Each structure stands twice: as C-alpha cells, then as structure tokens.
Amino acid sequence: MISLGSPPSRAPRVLIVDNTAATRSIRDALQTTSMMLRCADTHAAALQALRRFKHDAVIADLPTATALRDAAVSHARPVPPFLIAPEILQHETGAFPSSHSRHRLVKQPLDVRRMVGDIHALMLGLDRADTEPQPVDGRLSLIPDCGLVFSGTTLVPLLRAERAVLIMMAASPGRVFTWEDLKTATGCTQAALYGKVDRLRQTLILFSSGHDYIATIRGRGIALEVDEMFSP
Known part of the structure; x- marks a missing residue:
C-alpha cells in the first residue's frame, strides 16, 4: 500500500x-x-x-x-x-x-x-x-508527504484512496495501471475502487476546467493523461 x-x-x-x-x-x-x-x-x-x-x-x-x-x-x-x-x-x-x-x-x-x-x-x-510541490503538468501538482493535491494554487479535496491512486499514476503519466495495481496501492476491493476512481475523475474534471485526467483502457485498467495545454 x-x-x-x-x-x-x-x-x-x-x-x-x-x-x-x-x-x-x-x-x-x-x-x-x-x-x-x-x-x-x-x-x-x-x-x-x-x-x-x-x-x-x-x-x-x-x-x-x-x-x-x-x-x-x-x-x-x-x-x-x-x-x-x-x-x-x-x-x-x-x-x-x-x-x-x-x-x-x-x-x-x-x-x-x-x-x-x-x-x-x-x-x-x-x-x-x-x-x-511536485508538478504533474502546468496546472496539477502534488505534495505527497502531506497528502496534498493542487490545481493551480487551489487545494483539491480528495479521499485517501483517491490520493493514493493519483500519486501512483502521477509518477508515470501515460502508463496503464491494472486494477490489481490499484488494489495493492490502496487496499480497497475492486468493487470499491470503481466508485473511488470515478469520484477522482469527476473531482479532477471539476477543478481543472473540464480536463479528464483519467483514461480508462478497456480490459486493462486506467492511465493518467496530463493536459498538454498545461505542460510544465
């Protein structure tokens, strides 16, 4: 975890x-x-x-x-x-x-x-x-030691499992993480993860003016897609 x-x-x-x-x-x-x-x-x-x-x-x-x-x-x-x-x-x-x-x-x-x-x-x-702060792209950044996620300078409210998923994916943008990877990182069941990943997606969309950071790859898992308009 x-x-x-x-x-x-x-x-x-x-x-x-x-x-x-x-x-x-x-x-x-x-x-x-x-x-x-x-x-x-x-x-x-x-x-x-x-x-x-x-x-x-x-x-x-x-x-x-x-x-x-x-x-x-x-x-x-x-x-x-x-x-x-x-x-x-x-x-x-x-x-x-x-x-x-x-x-x-x-x-x-x-x-x-x-x-x-x-x-x-x-x-x-x-x-x-x-x-x-560790930049994900020119808008999203993280302070993992404190469990903080920012969009610009605005603190993004996320639950612990959601932060764990985002921080793991932010280390390798574009990489596909399987549901087994996510279960290991969060300790959640796969059924619970579906809801948490969906909430993470919707929260990031809300705080990033509509950009969908979470890409679902059918049959494989999810990946983090940074906003190229806000490249660091």
Missing part, C-alpha cells in the same frame, strides 16, 4: 503577525486558501490572540517569533509552531531552532502551495515532510 500523508480533517487555524512586508505578502497569498486566518498587526495584538485562541501555526518574522516564544515560555504556556518569514533570515536563524519539528522557515520565492504544505506539516507534526 502506498505510504502518504493525510491532510487534517479540518481547516488549519493560522495567526499571521503582519507587521512586515514579508508577512503581509504571505497574508495576501494565503487569503485565497481555505485556511482560517487571524491577523495581528502588533506584538501586543499577537500576544492577546495567542492567549484567547488556539492556533495550529503562527507566521511571523524572526524577532516577533522569538518574543512570542519567550512570552509563552515565561508564562508556562505551550509554544505554538512557527513559520518564520524570510525578511531577516540570512544571519539570525541561529537564534531560533528552525530545524525543530515545531518550526519551519518560509522558502523563497514565496509559493502558496509550499506554505500550505508547511502549515499542514506543522499541524500534523510531520517534522521531516518534504513540502516542495
């Missing part, structure tokens, strides 16, 4: 301390996602938000993240996971444990998909997750 991450069952709750150009850029980029975003424009407002609400991740620059962490420690409160904005990373990362599983650095250039992957990895405690 294919090993892949599973997205959380609810939308991540994210606090953005948007007091720098870098964090404001991240805030604007994440507005298009389904995340529950709360913004604070000062250190004091961020402290108040952390006291009142539980957050799955906090996005801030390094000085703000360090101050918020120290405040949490001094008041014996849990330290939230931080996604550190890039403005002042070059010579100050030693002041914050960026390699720790509960903290990540925003990579440049900014990529909404990668940031969504980083936030999901923080939320799920996936300390070694690779959150670099």
Whole structure:
C-alpha cells in the first residue's frame, strides 16, 4: 500500500503577525486558501490572540517569533509552531531552532502551495515532510508527504484512496495501471475502487476546467493523461 500523508480533517487555524512586508505578502497569498486566518498587526495584538485562541501555526518574522516564544515560555504556556518569514533570515536563524519539528522557515520565492504544505506539516507534526510541490503538468501538482493535491494554487479535496491512486499514476503519466495495481496501492476491493476512481475523475474534471485526467483502457485498467495545454 502506498505510504502518504493525510491532510487534517479540518481547516488549519493560522495567526499571521503582519507587521512586515514579508508577512503581509504571505497574508495576501494565503487569503485565497481555505485556511482560517487571524491577523495581528502588533506584538501586543499577537500576544492577546495567542492567549484567547488556539492556533495550529503562527507566521511571523524572526524577532516577533522569538518574543512570542519567550512570552509563552515565561508564562508556562505551550509554544505554538512557527513559520518564520524570510525578511531577516540570512544571519539570525541561529537564534531560533528552525530545524525543530515545531518550526519551519518560509522558502523563497514565496509559493502558496509550499506554505500550505508547511502549515499542514506543522499541524500534523510531520517534522521531516518534504513540502516542495511536485508538478504533474502546468496546472496539477502534488505534495505527497502531506497528502496534498493542487490545481493551480487551489487545494483539491480528495479521499485517501483517491490520493493514493493519483500519486501512483502521477509518477508515470501515460502508463496503464491494472486494477490489481490499484488494489495493492490502496487496499480497497475492486468493487470499491470503481466508485473511488470515478469520484477522482469527476473531482479532477471539476477543478481543472473540464480536463479528464483519467483514461480508462478497456480490459486493462486506467492511465493518467496530463493536459498538454498545461505542460510544465
């Protein structure tokens, strides 16, 4: 069976301390996602938000993240996971444990998909997750470690077996996968797979402006047909 991450069952709750150009850029980029975003424009407002609400991740620059962490420690409160904005990373990362599983650095250039992957990895405690999007074509991309599928920058909602089928086929576009291949990858019965593959097909059509990624080869199985109009 294919090993892949599973997205959380609810939308991540994210606090953005948007007091720098870098964090404001991240805030604007994440507005298009389904995340529950709360913004604070000062250190004091961020402290108040952390006291009142539980957050799955906090996005801030390094000085703000360090101050918020120290405040949490001094008041014996849990330290939230931080996604550190890039403005002042070059010579100050030693002041914050960026390699720790509960903290990540925003990579440049900014990529909404990668940031969504980083936030999901923080939320799920996936300390070694690779959150670099893997393109299928110029529109569809995957982050297998987090179980995420994107059409453009939009997160595509898929069930676990559907993600497993897509990720397996995306590794070899055009290859015909038999139903036995699919049963091994998902652990599902063939009868159940018919329904799951059909739902995967319809979901991808919906999120790709009508392109049918799943080709059925009668008597053999299915194959992934990338959209040549959106070649990477």
